[in-house]
Amino acid sequence: MNNTWKVINEAGLHFFGKMNASISHEIKNVLAIINENAGLLEDLSGMADQDVPVDPARLKSIAGKIQQQVHRADVIVKNMNILAHSIDEQVKKVDPGELLVFMATLSKRLASMKGISFEPVMSENSPEIVTNPFLLETMLWRCLEFVMKAAGAEKTIEVSVQPNGQGIDINFTGLKVFGEKQSPSFPGEAEHALAGALGAKIAFNAEAEKIILSLPLKMQAAEPSG
Amino acid sequence: MRVLLIDDEKELVSTLAERLSFRGIEADWVCSGKEALKKIEEKIYDVAVVDIKMPKIGGIQLKRMIADKYPDMKFIFMTGHGSEEDFRVGSEEAGEQFYLVKPVAIEELVKKMKQALDG
Numbered sequence: 001m002n003n004t005w006k007v008i009n010e011a012g013l014h015f016f017g018k019m020n021a022s023i024s025h026e027i028k029n030v031l032a033i034i035n036e037n038a039g040l041l042e043d044l045s046g047m048a049d050q051d052v053p054v055d056p057a058r059l060k061s062i063a064g065k066i067q068q069q070v071h072r073a074d075v076i077v078k079n080m081n082i083l084a085h086s087i088d089e090q091v092k093k094v095d096p097g098e099l100l101v102f103m104a105t106l107s108k109r110l111a112s113m114k115g116i117s118f119e120p121v122m123s124e125n126s127p128e129i130v131t132n133p134f135l136l137e138t139m140l141w142r143c144l145e146f147v148m149k150a151a152g153a154e155k156t157i158e159v160s161v162q163p164n165g166q167g168i169d170i171n172f173t174g175l176k177v178f179g180e181k182q183s184p185s186f187p188g189e190a191e192h193a194l195a196g197a198l199g200a201k202i203a204f205n206a207e208a209e210k211i212i213l214s215l216p217l218k219m220q221a222a223e224p225s226g
Numbered sequence: 227m228r229v230l231l232i233d234d235e236k237e238l239v240s241t242l243a244e245r246l247s248f249r250g251i252e253a254d255w256v257c258s259g260k261e262a263l264k265k266i267e268e269k270i271y272d273v274a275v276v277d278i279k280m281p282k283i284g285g286i287q288l289k290r291m292i293a294d295k296y297p298d299m300k301f302i303f304m305t306g307h308g309s310e311e312d313f314r315v316g317s318e319e320a321g322e323q324f325y326l327v328k329p330v331a332i333e334e335l336v337k338k339m340k341q342a343l344d345g
Contacts, residue, residue, distance in 0.1 A: 021309065025279065028306030028328050029235050035329035036241040043248050065237055115282045 004193045011190040012134060015141045016083075022109050023080050030073045037066050079106060086133045091219060093130050096161045096168055097122040103140045104159060111144070116151050118144070121160040126168055130218040131198060139194040143172055143202075143211055146186050152176040152209060164214060172211040186211075227339060228270065231255040232262045232288070233277040233304065242275075245332050251339070259283025259291075266292060271299055273339050278305040278316055286319055300342035302335070304328055321345075 041062055048054045082102065097120070104118040111118060147157045151174060158173045187195070187202045195202045201214040229246060231239040231253055239255035246253040254269070256262050259280055266274075276285035283291070289301050303316045306328040316325040324342055326335065 021307070025306045029238065032306065032328035032330070033235060033237045033241070036238055036245065036332075039332055040241055040245055043245055047248075065241075069237070112281045113279060113284075 004196065007190050007193040008135065008138075008197055011142065011194060012138045015138045018110075018141070019083055019106055020080075022106075023076060026076050026109055027073060030069045030076070033069050034066055037062050037069075083137070086137055090132055091130060092133050093128050094133055094136065095128050096136075096170065096215070097126055099133070099136065100140065100159055100161055100170065103137060103144060107141065107144045107148075111148055114148050114151075116148050116155050116157060119156055119158045121158055123160065123162045126161045126163055127217060129168060129215055131215065132219060135194055135198055136215070139191065139198060139200070139202075139213065140170070142187075142191050142194065143170075143213060147172045147175060147211065150175045150186075167214060167216040170213040170215070172213075173209065175206075175209040175211070227251050227343065228272050229253040229339065230262065230265060230271040230274045232257075232259065232274060232280070232285070234258060234280045235277070242332070242335075246336070249332075249336060251336065259285075259288045262288055263291065266296065266299075270296075273300045273302060273342055275302045275304060275335065275339075278303050278312055279307055286315055289319055300324075300339075300345075302326065302338050302342060304330060 041059070044054045044058065044062075079102070083106065101120045101122075104120050107118065144157075144159075151157055153176070154174055156174055158171070160171045160173070162169050162171070186204050191202055194200075195213075199216045199219050203212045203214075205212060229251055231242055232255070233239045234257050236257050239257065243253040243255045254265060254271075256265050260283060262274070262276075263283075265271075274289075276288060278285040285301075285303050285305075292299070293301075301320045302324045303320050304326050305312050305316065313325060324338060326338065
């Protein structure tokens with residue numbers, strides 16, 4: 001394995017681990033809420049045993065809350081499953097808009113911890129692309145992770161997809177203004193390695209306060225150099 | 227015992243507060259560090275049960291912000307995360323026995339609250 005693929009694999013593992021930790025945290029929260037509501041039912045049934053009247057509407061409301069949490073967990077696990085299966089195929093047709101919404105959803109909890117929200121903006125005429133889904137997810141995560149640190153005062157990052165003639169551009173807009181001496185080291189080694197593997201170009205435009213990730217319509221399955 | 231529950235999961239803290247009331251414990255709840263800071267200004271609490279991971283102001287940061295002003299207030303940390311780093315920091319701040327991983331059994335939580343006050 002050459003050094004570039006080593007960097008790519010490490011970035012992929014880091015992304016996968018981070019997402020799994022976040023997902024497991026969310027599932028733990030869901031379990032905690034279900035646990036408290038089950039405990040509340042137990043408390044109320046204990047009261048009923050001691051002839052304290054319990055309103056059936058109250059029980060119905062608790063059951064509804066448990067069902068809401070089961071639904072929430074179902075969505076979380078479905079996303080986890082989609083992420084896990086994204087490594088199944090090396091090259092696949094992908095709707096970049098859908099993938100962007102998926103990544104924004106996966107990153108939502110981590111972003112909200114920093115008080116940041118992502119706003120995906122879809123273009124109706126954005127074409128599907130043929131690419132490596134997991135590498136693209138990893139690349140999108142690297143971009144989202146950076147913009148979480150570099151978000152401007154609005155704390156809202158707009159993520160959009162638009163055709164650029166040869167492929168598509170994914171824009172991350174709403175970054176803070178960096179002074180000349182503050183310019184961050186982005187894109188770094190991992191982003192350059194991923195871009196090479198995806199046949200993509202990545203540019204951090206400090207003046208426009210945005211990142212532009214340009215992807216070809218069809219990824220060339222070539223070994224990145226290095 | 228006056229308790230403040232702080233967690234960004236509203237359904238968790240509201241239900242927990244109700245269950246504590248059945249056990250004779252007066253518990254208020256809020257869903258952010260910012261709301262907690264306001265609540266603490268309004269009322270004196272003996273124990274704060276705080277989620278470590280919350281948007282903007284996490285549990286550890288909250289404790290560091292108020293510990294000097296309210297030295298008698300005891301802290302119990304809850305987390306769904308359970309990473310080694312969280313455990314290390316949480317244990318350093320509140321003591322290993324006052325670091326709980328969700329889901330938490332209510333009788334265990336009540337026991338920890340009493341221990342915190344006795345200690």
